[in-house]
């Protein structure tokens with residue numbers, strides 16, 4: 001019988017996703033225990049606490065074949081003087097160069113790539129490695145911060161506030177030759193990027209966002225439009241011209257600090273739990289997520305063990321729902337879900 005109407009549309013959407021899930025899919029998880037993109041110790045322990053919070057079991061329960069490639073090991077450089085005001089340029093450059101190769105290999109081998117940070121400077125390697133395999137990718141950056149400072153606009157000199165500036169073709173002539181980064185080349189157009197969750201943007205960043213016409217949704221925009229509309233516009237902006245791979249770069253500080261306290265640059269007024277999870281569910285529902293980063297979980301900054309565990313477990317929820325975990329009844333009534341299940345068994349044979 002043909003399915004019609006909104007509920008039927010919902011069921012058909014569910015069917016399509018169940019089918020996509022049922023195809024053998026594999027996820028590659030890689031830890032990047034690195035902290036030199038900023039000044040606070042502890043963010044290099046992010047991969048460990050996210051794994052300890054049960055990441056691998058949760059992904060395996062989603063029927064993926066999960067390949068945990070462990071952690072990269074980064075060499076310690078004795079000599080790494082600042083360049084202009086940029087801190088640890090060679091260390092950040094060489095860590096990202098390693099990550100670039102690993103990300104490219106993982107995506108090239110057909111895995112959905114999950115990078116566990118570490119600080120957000122690591123997106124340079126992760127996104128560019130992904131782009132090496134998928135030059136037409138688009139980028140969704142979920143964060144309290146825009147991380148688009150150039151060495152000239154950065155108020156801190158920290159490279160975790162600058163990764164996007166390395167990626168954008170339009171900023172090429174604003175980027176000096178920073179030691180450690182000779183391997184990088186900008187690969188992304190500003191129209192292929194959308195920000196969600198912004199609420200702490202530096203003046204130079206604001207100027208860049210406005211002058212390049214970058215699509216962004218601040219927390220205030222989310223208040224006004226609602227997360228459902230924000231996701232609709234985001235996906236339309238990135239995918240209406242063509243369907244293409246998505247890279248999701250998720251900074252845990254996008255969430256409100258009451259939910260994700262163990263992070264280095266927390267800012268009040270962030271995403272609620274459902275806003276953050278809805279966003280990832282919508283990305284999963286496109287069927288186009290090809291790689292993601294989960295960064296800036298810092299277990300040394302939680303007030304107590306409970307705060308650290310809450311932050312790490314939120315990170316696991318974000319990754320699992322980006323990869324298709326839904327809570328029973330979250331999308332449809334139990335009856336609809338079981339109708340989906342029965343039909344799926346026939347349809348996916």
Ligand SMILES: NC(=[NH2+])NCCC[C@H](N)C(=O)O
Pocket residue numbers: 119120121145147149154155156157158160161162200201202251253265296
């Ligand atoms: N990934 C982050 N937590 N970034 C915070 C950046 C803070 C500030 N905008 C800076 O450039 O220093």
